[in-house]
Every structure is written in C-alpha cells, then in structure tokens.
Amino acid sequence: MKLVVGNFKMNLNDSEIKDYINYFKNEDCSNVIFAPTSIYLKDFVDNGFKVSSQDVAFASKGAYTGDISASQLKSIGVNYSIVGHSERRKYHQDDLYVNNKIKCLLEEKIFAILCIGETKEERDSNLTIDILKKEIDEAFFTIDSNLLSNVTIAYEPIWSIGTGVIPTNLDIYNTVKMIKEYVYDKYKINIKVLYGGSVNNDCINELEKIDNIDGYLVGGCSIKKEEFNRLIKSVG
Numbered sequence: 001m002k003l004v005v006g007n008f009k010m011n012l013n014d015s016e017i018k019d020y021i022n023y024f025k026n027e028d029c030s031n032v033i034f035a036p037t038s039i040y041l042k043d044f045v046d047n048g049f050k051v052s053s054q055d056v057a058f059a060s061k062g063a064y065t066g067d068i069s070a071s072q073l074k075s076i077g078v079n080y081s082i083v084g085h086s087e088r089r090k091y092h093q094d095d096l097y098v099n100n101k102i103k104c105l106l107e108e109k110i111f112a113i114l115c116i117g118e119t120k121e122e123r124d125s126n127l128t129i130d131i132l133k134k135e136i137d138e139a140f141f142t143i144d145s146n147l148l149s150n151v152t153i154a155y156e157p158i159w160s161i162g163t164g165v166i167p168t169n170l171d172i173y174n175t176v177k178m179i180k181e182y183v184y185d186k187y188k189i190n191i192k193v194l195y196g197g198s199v200n201n202d203c204i205n206e207l208e209k210i211d212n213i214d215g216y217l218v219g220g221c222s223i224k225k226e227e228f229n230r231l232i233k234s235v236g
C-alpha cells in the first residue's frame, strides 16, 4: 500500500483542526500520515493518527528560540518529520541544515521524509539530475547506511508545487528511477520515493499508473478533508 502524507503547511485553525480530526476519526487512515502545523501535532497524536512534523530543529536542544527539537517531537508521539521542504529551503535557509536535521531525527528514531526537487530554471537548463544528486549527498553526508533506511525521499519539482502543473508520468518515472538507482549505488539502500507537487483528485488516477513511486506528498488537497479522503481512497 502506498503512503500518503498530508502537508497542511500553515493552514487551518483550532476549530478547523477539530472538525478535520472528527471527520477522519471514522475513516481508514492506515496508509496516511498527517503533517499539521506544529501546534496541532498532539491533537492528531492523541486521536491515534500517524503524525509528521513539517520541520525539526538542527540541534538537539538549547538556545534556539522558536525551534522544536526531535526529542520534543518524539516525546509527544511524533514518529515522522518532513525535512528540507522547498519552502523551508527558500525562506529559512534549510539547505544549510538538512544534514543536521536528519541526524537529529534519526538519533530520536524519527522517520525522515526528505524533500528534494529542482526549480523551473534548473530543469530548463538540464540540471535536474545534478541538483537532486547534490541534495541527496548533502542530506546523507556522513550518515551511516543502516540509519538511512529510516529515510524516505519525496521528489517534489519546485515548479509543480501549488501550481497545478505536473511532470508527465514518464518524466516522474525516469526521475524516480534515477533517484533510486543513485541512492542504491552510492549508499547501498533501497530507498522509497514519494512524488509531491499538485497531487489532487484530477491527476491521481493518472499518477497511479506510474509503477515505481511509493506514495505521495500532498499539500493543498490535504487541507480539504473530503477531497483528501477521496484522494486517499484512490491510492492503491
């Protein structure tokens, strides 16, 4: 069964979250991980859902105002964390911290969902493969291969996030194949790869024809409960 991760980003308020949780309480969410804004993580944990943070601090504890450490996440029952999302890389310089963040997560036995992806300009300049390899190498630097089995990659072309524009199935297939082969050759692990970028009910049936992806990272569609549920049910 493929994995579906719902990244709410900075959306939904307290009453909307309660409503959302009530709705999903009666639904089969066995292959779903919810990644709400951090102040709502515990609401999801307490209701028995699989839960991911959207980010984590790059250090294990100390004077880092505003940050949340991996051990703090673990202590409330969060077992997954997105790391290196392109919005974090863009607004919070996360390119610099992805490696440390993954190390902090793995130390706490939190599963890391590492986002990688190229911009439109990089794609047009035929740099996609170089960029993805660079992001993987930066993220995995000096991490033991045994531990890397607790990392999943989310391939998210940046130009596809929130735009409604997605690569062709063949493009996605080829890029995911390249990522898996690269990680296997260099790090000796069979990594799982999710696709993310404008995944919604209009394209999910087409995406489901791609046979080498292991799931989806969903943004916009995940904050609309009925739509997200419909999408979840379309994923095999």
Ligand code: PGA
Pocket (backbone or CB within 6 Å): 007, 156, 160, 161, 162, 163, 196, 197, 198, 199, 217, 218, 219, 220, 221
């Ligand atoms: P989107 O976002 O589904 O709204 O394109 C995906 C993501 O940023 O993870």
